Amino acid sequence: MVRGASVARVAVEKITQLIGRLHAKQRIAAPVDKVVKVNLGCGMSVAPGWINIDGSLNAWVSTKPAWFHPLAYRLAGAKNFYPETFYCETLRDNEFVHHNLAYGVPLNDKSADFIYSSHFLEHLDRESGRRLLKECLRVLKPCGVLRIGVPDLGYAWEMYQSGDKEHMLHDYFFVEAEAGYSQHRYAYDYEMLSKTLIDIGFITVQRARFQQGDIPDLEILDNRGEYTLFVEARRPSDAPCESQETEVS
Numbered sequence: 576m577v578r579g580a581s582v583a584r585v586a587v588e589k590i591t592q593l594i595g596r597l598h599a600k601q602r603i604a605a606p607v608d609k610v611v612k613v614n615l616g617c618g619m620s621v622a623p624g625w626i627n628i629d630g631s632l633n634a635w636v637s638t639k640p641a642w643f644h645p646l647a648y649r650l651a652g653a654k655n656f657y658p659e660t661f662y663c664e665t666l667r668d669n670e671f672v673h674h675n676l677a678y679g680v681p682l683n684d685k686s687a688d689f690i691y692s693s694h695f696l697e698h699l700d701r702e703s704g705r706r707l708l709k710e711c712l713r714v715l716k717p718c719g720v721l722r723i724g725v726p727d728l729g730y731a732w733e734m735y736q737s738g739d740k741e742h743m744l745h746d747y748f749f750v751e752a753e754a755g756y757s758q759h760r761y762a763y764d765y766e767m768l769s770k771t772l773i774d775i776g777f778i779t780v781q782r783a784r785f786q787q788g789d790i791p792d793l794e795i796l797d798n799r800g801e802y803t804l805f806v807e808a809r810r811p812s813d814a815p816c817e818s819q820e821t822e823v824s
């Protein structure tokens with residue numbers, strides 16, 4: 576039974592990657608008359624009015640008619656993770672784009688006001704992660720805000736030092752995960768992530784508090800507050816940028 580489930584999971588993963596490859600060069604036309612908010616590696620953690628981008632089969636299913644969602648729920652393994660009503664309503668009521676973000680962010684230059692990403696960056700290896708952050712800089716409008724949440728390597732190190740070693744390896748490195756989207760490929764502490772963002776060209780890089788910052792809908796989007804490192808940064812602009820939040824000491 577476990578083997579059957581595991582084979583099905585690998586099959587779903589392979590199909591998803593193939594669909595991603597076929598659309599590697601896609602570009603979404605972001606609206607020009609609205610605030611454009613983009614959620615990268617969204618999973619099912621989404622908020623109304625955002626463009627939610629993910630490489631999972633769920634994101635692809637959401638682009639299909641609503642009658643297909645319950646069928647996909649049963650066939651593709653989503654029933655192991657989410658209640659059916661939540662799954663179907665989330666896919667029906669939100670805008671998803673299926674895209675493998677290792678190929679870049681599928682939006683035009685200077686088209687987004689806000690980019691949010693929670694527990695996704697660590698799924699890319701170091702170079703792919705850096706490329707993705709460069710893509711975020713390209714896609715943001717001047718003064719546009721990027722917010723990244725990742726498992727905090729500093730917190731993991733504290734767990735390790737306190738003797739909680741197995742727990743730390745399990746939570747941070749998904750040691751038993753098969754290759755695919757669920758595997759972690761890199762880890763960041765504040766110093767590493769902020770340095771990378773500054774090197775790439777972001778400004779006002781600062782640590783942010785759980786559910787507080789310059790991005791809308793954080794009370795819906797931020798999760799796993801206890802061990803997540805949140806960092807916000809902006810694309811430089813010729814004009815001064817407005818800010819609402821003060822730095823975490």
Ligand SMILES: C[S@@+](CC[C@H](N)C(=O)[O-])C[C@H]1O[C@@H](n2cnc3c(N)ncnc32)[C@H](O)[C@@H]1O
Nearest residue numbers: 616617618620629630631675676677693698756
């Ligand atoms: C741990 S989940 C995080 C989901 C959500 N953002 C949250 O905070 O709960 C990681 C998500 O990243 C997506 N992902 C991983 N690698 C990806 C890639 N190369 N392209 C697009 N999405 C990817 C997975 O499909 C998954 O939905």
